Amino acid sequence: xxxxxxxxxxxxxxxxxxxxxxxxxxxxxxxxxxxxxxxxxxxxxxxxxxxxxxxxxxxxxxxxxxxxxxxxxxxxxxxxxxxxxxxxxxxxxxxxxxxxxxxxxxxxxxxx
Amino acid sequence: xxxxxxxxxxxxxxxxxxxxxxxxxxxxxxxxxxxxxxxxxxxxxxxxxxxxxxxxxxxxxxxxxxxxxxxxxxxxxxxxxxxxxxxxxxxxxxxxxxxxxxxxxxxxxxxxx
Numbered sequence: 001x002x003x004x005x006x007x008x009x010x011x012x013x014x015x016x017x018x019x020x021x022x023x024x025x026x027x028x029x030x031x032x033x034x035x036x037x038x039x040x041x042x043x044x045x046x047x048x049x050x051x052x053x054x055x056x057x058x059x060x061x062x063x064x065x066x067x068x069x070x071x072x073x074x075x076x077x078x079x080x081x082x083x084x085x086x087x088x089x090x091x092x093x094x095x096x097x098x099x100x101x102x103x104x105x106x107x108x109x110x111x112x
Numbered sequence: 113x114x115x116x117x118x119x120x121x122x123x124x125x126x127x128x129x130x131x132x133x134x135x136x137x138x139x140x141x142x143x144x145x146x147x148x149x150x151x152x153x154x155x156x157x158x159x160x161x162x163x164x165x166x167x168x169x170x171x172x173x174x175x176x177x178x179x180x181x182x183x184x185x186x187x188x189x190x191x192x193x194x195x196x197x198x199x200x201x202x203x204x205x206x207x208x209x210x211x212x213x214x215x216x217x218x219x220x221x222x223x224x225x
Binding site for chain 1 (some may be wrong): 145153154155157160167168170201203210211212213214215216217218219
């Protein structure tokens with residue numbers, strides 16, 4: 001059974017701090033991993049994807065993937081109040097599944 | 113270029129009526145997905161299209177739900193005899209191919225009175 005687990009939060013951090021969002025997945029053969037941001041009342045927006053073990057940086061965002069431990073994380077440096085949203089982790093399971101498997105999301109609150 | 117578009121943005125209907133929701137994917141995207149998201153909940157997969165065919169309809173909650181895609185582009189999700197539990201935001205997403213990053217439309221908020 002394919003599962004993607006995220007802590008529902010809320011994760012509260014002060015402005016300027018590093019926010020660390022974590023995600024674990026059950027299907028060891030999963031191949032690609034995505035982070036989406038969803039503001040309240042809006043649709044999910046893709047912010048990063050990662051395919052290989054290690055880190056991938058894009059501006060203030062860093063995605064980290066560890067396939068051996070089956071976790072993927074998203075770090076947000078210099079967090080801003082505008083980063084307050086729900087962050088969804090999505091995993092592409094091995095062939096045979098039609099769509100990405102989405103976690104239920106972690107709510108991030110950045111206080112000024 | 114244009115993103116995924118959906119219409120209407122909001123739909124209020126009475127219990128028992130039929131509704132049609134439309135999705136126009138990003139040009140060139142062969143894969144199209146419908147999801148449902150109830151208030152405060154995660155994404156619920158409904159159906160996946162590859163081109164005009166729907167190899168995975170496993171998420172459709174009942175036979176009142178159906179969807180089609182024509183010309184490998186626009187898709188319509190139809191809900192017959194709507195029930196109050198159908199109230200949710202219906203999201204459409206598209207991607208170049210299965211398993212690749214999906215781009216979401218703005219959603220249709222359906223309210224069944």
